[in-house]
Amino acid sequence: MFTIANGIILKGANLVPHRENIVVDEGKIIEIGKDSREGKIIDVEGAVVCPSFINGHIHIGDSIIKDEGYSLSLSEMVKPPNGIKHVALANASDDELIEAMKSSMWDMVHSGTTHFIDYREGGIKGVKLLKEASKDVPIKPIILGRDDSFYGEDPDLNKVKIAIRKILKIADGIAPSGFGEITMDVAEIISSECEKAGKISSIHVAESESNQIESLNEYGLSEIEKGVKTNFSQLVHLTNPKNNDLKMVCESSQNVVVCPRANATLNVGVAPLNDMLNLGLKPLLGTDNVMLNSPNMLRELEFSLKIMSVYHNDYIGPVELLKMATTNVCGFEINDVIRKSMIRENDFAEFVVFNSFSKNPYLNIINRVETKNILYTINKRFNV
Incomplete structure (x- = not known):
């Protein structure tokens, strides 16, 4: 005591x-x-x-390639399967990945973070590698897995469902990369299976303007609309919302995570946090890819405070911003998974x-x- x-x-x-x-x-x-x-x-x-802080969105696996590929496009950096990140992950040994992830977790611990939500590449093996890396570190990973069977224009939906159920036995949820890599059918299966299991379904949406335009041209729906319609429990980025996108998310009660430093590094814009707050959304803050940024939430908080006043010509309330790194998660419907x-x-x-x-x-x-x-x-x- x-x-x-x-x-x-x-x-x-x-x-x-x-x-x-x-x-x-x-x-x-x-x-x-x-x-x-x-x-x-x-x-x-x-x-x-x-x-203590929760890092609401991180890709800790790419700790092995810090600062590689700077100034390249979003697709060149992180789009599966040929982005710099995915090639590096495929060529790294298990020991290299474990040591790199462990180092990043200690960086988070030393800067006040006790929880993080990770988009985990590598299927079941990837989930197990992160669990192995974290077992002696005083931090709680919330692990969202994915599988290569999700991708392609005509995936085998039975294989997709089997892969999801296997991952959910050992992970806290499922997180495909984005709607540019999966079909709406796959998206609906992911969210449905996660909901039945009481776990998190998460996806990147509207990270870039080009993603939004492609989605609107092909489907007549923005990526955010797709995320709402397919009922993902958590939407990440929302950097480039269109029309009534944010209002739609608010009405659907979905959880939101924003990553201002990563968006700025990739030159795709900055999420309109004040607009989100004015609508009643309560975002989480994340540092995103370790290859782009340190996983230090103090740096994310300071950057977010100042970029809002420049980019959106309006100050953001410091207490509301600090909640994004701390207590906002306590009101999330998925908090029984996170337990913060x-x-x-x-x-x-x-x-x-x-x-x-x-x-x-x-x-x-x-x-x-x-x-x-x-x-x-x-x-x-x-x-x-």
């Missing part, structure tokens, strides 16, 4: 600041209060205590203690803090 004392706690789903103490026993928060003090006292006078806690009594202890440099606790984290300014990361699996 221990007490984190005299900190400014960003408490509950809305990250409301309170100067209180947190008592933790056997990995759970048992009491929060100004006079709460039991066990070992860890005095963090004036520091900011925030829920906020700071409140009876929740698991999953929080980070940051040095304080300013009077605004949100901007302190987003705009000031670096990895070296993390005093403690408390994780229900490990105390780091």
Whole structure:
């Protein structure tokens, strides 16, 4: 048992600041209060205590080719099966992949992340490799698998269904790359099988303007419309929405993940976060491909804060942005898969203690803090 004392706690789903103490026993928060003090006292006078981060979207497998292919197009970089990433993954040994993924996971741990949602290439073997890499790292991967049988203009739907069911036995969901690689039939099978299994179905949509135009020309539907109609539980990117795309997502109650740094690196635009927030959407924030960006959520937060004011000519509220890296996931319908806690009594202890440099606790984290300014990361699996 221990007490984190005299900190400014960003408490509950809305990250409301309170100067209180947190008592933790056997990995759970048992009491929060100004006079709460039991066990070992860890005095963090004036520091900011925030829920640990969740990296809402990452491709950790391409940790083996950091910064390769810079300035190439989206398709040249990441489109299966011939993108630079997929060729590198096919040619890497299991040990190389495991060590590279382990290194990236430690980078996340050291920068305050305790959970991440990974788009896992390589079918069942790929899922198992990530589980092997993560077993001794104090972080929780939420693993979304895929299989080569999904791809092509005329896939064998029986094989697709069998592959999905096999993957779902060991993974947390299914995540094909995008609608440019799969048919609507495959998309519907994925979302249906995941829903029956109570797991996540996720897909990239509207990452680039060209993807949207191709989809509209061929199907009369935007990629976001396809994602809604095929009932994926989670849509990633939404960088280039059309017409009523965002309103449609809001009405469908689907979960959204945005990746501003990756979108900027690939020169495809920046997701309109303020428009999403004004509609009532509660996005997650992700760092996307490790080949493009470090998986450091502090860097993602600062970039997102500043690019919104430039790209969309409007400031984004710091507290709403910080929720995208922390508590927004607690309201997701798929949260029984993710199981991410906020700071409140009876929740698991999953929080980070940051040095304080300013009077605004949100901007302190987003705009000031670096990895070296993390005093403690408390994780229900490990105390780091």
